[in-house]
Amino acid sequence: MRRWTRAAVTVTVLAAATACSFTPLTNRVELGSDDFVVFVGEGVDGNTDLFVSLSSGGSVTQLTYTGSVEMLPRLSPDGGVLAFFRSRDTTAGSPRALIVMNLLSASERRLDLPDGSGIPTALGWNADGTAIYLRLSTGTWRVAAPPAPQEMIAVTASELVAADTALGTWLGAARFAEAVACPGGGVCVTGPRGDTTEIAPQGAGPLRWGADSIAWFEGDNLIVRGLGPGSARRVMWRRAPANPREASYAGR
Structure with a gap:
C-alpha cells in the first residue's frame, strides 16, 4: 500500500539558510549548508526512533516519534530525502515497510513489504537518487524513488553490480x-x-x-577519521539517545 502522510516531525528546508538548526521544542529542522547526520537510537520512551544532529556535534534532536521500530536510515545523495525501514517489532514475521521521508515537504511515502519478504539487512540509493535498493534476507530489490510509482522489482544477476554499489559504503572522492x-x-x-x-x-x-x-560507532560514541594521516575524533553530542547506531551522513 502506498500513501503520503504528514511526518511525525515538521522538516523544512530553507534554500537561503546558511546553517542547519534543530529545535526540539517545535520539532522543527531547518537544513541549510551545514553537514548533518541521521541515526537510530532509543528515545526516553524506549522506542526505537530516528535522531538528527549537525556533523560537528552538539544537541541531538529526535526526528520521528512512533511506537514502531525504525532502522537503517539512508539519506539520498543530495540529502533532501530520507529512506528507512519501519516495523512493528524485531521479530522475523513482523510486518515491515519502506518509508521515504521528503525533507522538503515533511511528508512520508510508505511501501508495505510483502509477507515473507524477510528481514532487512541493507538499504541504499543509486548515485543520481532515482532508485532505492533494498537487501532483505530473501533477496535484493529495487524501488523507484518518489515521485515515480513505487513497486518492488527483484534485482536480476545483470543488476547485482549496481545494487552492490548502491548498498556499499564507498570511501573517497573517487570511491x-x-x-x-x-x-x-x-x-x-x-x-x-x-x-x-x-x-x-x-x-x-x-x-x-x-x-x-x-565514521563508525564504538559503543555509544560516533568516531570520525580522515582517510589520510591524522587521528580520529569523537563527535560530541548533548542529549544523545541510548544505543545510537546505523547512521547516515549528508554533506560535502
Missing part, C-alpha cells in the same frame, strides 16, 4: 575503497586491489563521512 565489517568484528577497509586493512577493532556500523573521511 576507491569500501568500508566493511571485519570477519572477526571491527571495521575494515578494502582497497581497489582487494587488500583489507583493519582500522577500528572495536568499531561497528561504518559510514561514508563526506569525500575525505570515514
Whole structure:
C-alpha cells in the first residue's frame, strides 16, 4: 500500500539558510549548508526512533516519534530525502515497510513489504537518487524513488553490480575503497586491489563521512577519521539517545 502522510516531525528546508538548526521544542529542522547526520537510537520512551544532529556535534534532536521500530536510515545523495525501514517489532514475521521521508515537504511515502519478504539487512540509493535498493534476507530489490510509482522489482544477476554499489559504503572522492565489517568484528577497509586493512577493532556500523573521511560507532560514541594521516575524533553530542547506531551522513 502506498500513501503520503504528514511526518511525525515538521522538516523544512530553507534554500537561503546558511546553517542547519534543530529545535526540539517545535520539532522543527531547518537544513541549510551545514553537514548533518541521521541515526537510530532509543528515545526516553524506549522506542526505537530516528535522531538528527549537525556533523560537528552538539544537541541531538529526535526526528520521528512512533511506537514502531525504525532502522537503517539512508539519506539520498543530495540529502533532501530520507529512506528507512519501519516495523512493528524485531521479530522475523513482523510486518515491515519502506518509508521515504521528503525533507522538503515533511511528508512520508510508505511501501508495505510483502509477507515473507524477510528481514532487512541493507538499504541504499543509486548515485543520481532515482532508485532505492533494498537487501532483505530473501533477496535484493529495487524501488523507484518518489515521485515515480513505487513497486518492488527483484534485482536480476545483470543488476547485482549496481545494487552492490548502491548498498556499499564507498570511501573517497573517487570511491576507491569500501568500508566493511571485519570477519572477526571491527571495521575494515578494502582497497581497489582487494587488500583489507583493519582500522577500528572495536568499531561497528561504518559510514561514508563526506569525500575525505570515514565514521563508525564504538559503543555509544560516533568516531570520525580522515582517510589520510591524522587521528580520529569523537563527535560530541548533548542529549544523545541510548544505543545510537546505523547512521547516515549528508554533506560535502
